[in-house]
Amino acid sequence: MTGDDLVPRLRAAGVVFAEEEARLLAAAASGAALDALVDRRAAGEPLEPLLGWAAFDGLRVPVDPGVFVPRRRTELLAREAAALATPGALVLDLCCGTGAVGLAIATRVPGVQVHAADVEPAAVANARRTLAPVGGTVRQGDLFDPLPERLRGRFAVIAVNAPYVPTDRIADMPREARDFEPAVALDGGPDGLDLHRRIAAEAPAWLAPGGALLIETGRTQAAWTALLLEQAGLVAGIESDDEVDGTVAIGLAR
Incomplete structure (x- = not known):
């Protein structure tokens, strides 16, 4: 499954940057694991803990579930x-x-x-x-x-x-x-x-x-x-x- 295949699912869930997020999720997992990540994102979970990192000032900062995501x-x-x-x-x-x-x-x-x-x-x-x-x-x-x-x-x-x-x-x-x-x-x-x-x-x-x-x-x-x-x-x-x-x-x- 490619990032493009995920875009309609994310769009339907109201994800604004569906194309970019689909690409990131597809790079993070594949198969059933990827499906699970997309389902969780579509249910409203923030992207960064799903990926395990956030982009910040040119860096990849680790982000655990339940922690404030750097903006x-x-x-x-x-x-x-x-x-x-x-x-x-x-x-x-x-x-x-x-x-x-x-x-x-x-x-x-x-x-x-x-x-x-x-x-x-x-x-x-x-x-x-x-x-x-x-x-x-x-x-x-x-x-x-x-x-x-x-x-x-x-x-x-x-x-x-x-x-x-x-x-x-x-x-x-x-x-x-x-x-x-x-x-x-x-x-x-x-x-x-x-x-x-x-x-x-x-x-x-x-x-x-x-x-x-x-x-x-x-x-x-x-x-x-x-x-x-x-x-x-x-x-x-x-x-x-x-x-x-x-x-x-x-x-x-x-």
């Missing part, structure tokens, strides 16, 4: 973080999910020391596989809680993709997100900024002098996220990229 918009966060990192610098990928951001930074800036943290056990296991090739260290816990005290005040870059979808908007998300990704990776509270408030308040103590905190945020929320950074004593700015539909608030330590 293309987050490539802006990785690029901006890498631009502020130097070889040997300590970098933190916070709310790391698969570890895609940490891997992208380490690939763009060889020699950085990558640390990562996430509250979800499945994400931590996934990120450990992702970051093992670049020597990354991944810890499980709530935000900064699992980090050892010896790292306080030493991070040159903290890159964050915390959940920022307002609670009442999760129902509007695509089914593959709301039904197959953990709610803790999506729900940002009533206005989407609950985690941004906590991170902005806690992060400065973990930054090295002149260090940078970067938080992915929504276009309509960006000004508020930047204000939180300013209130935490950081010099704040906003970067956007229309091509990937990404927005990042950046706070620099004085």
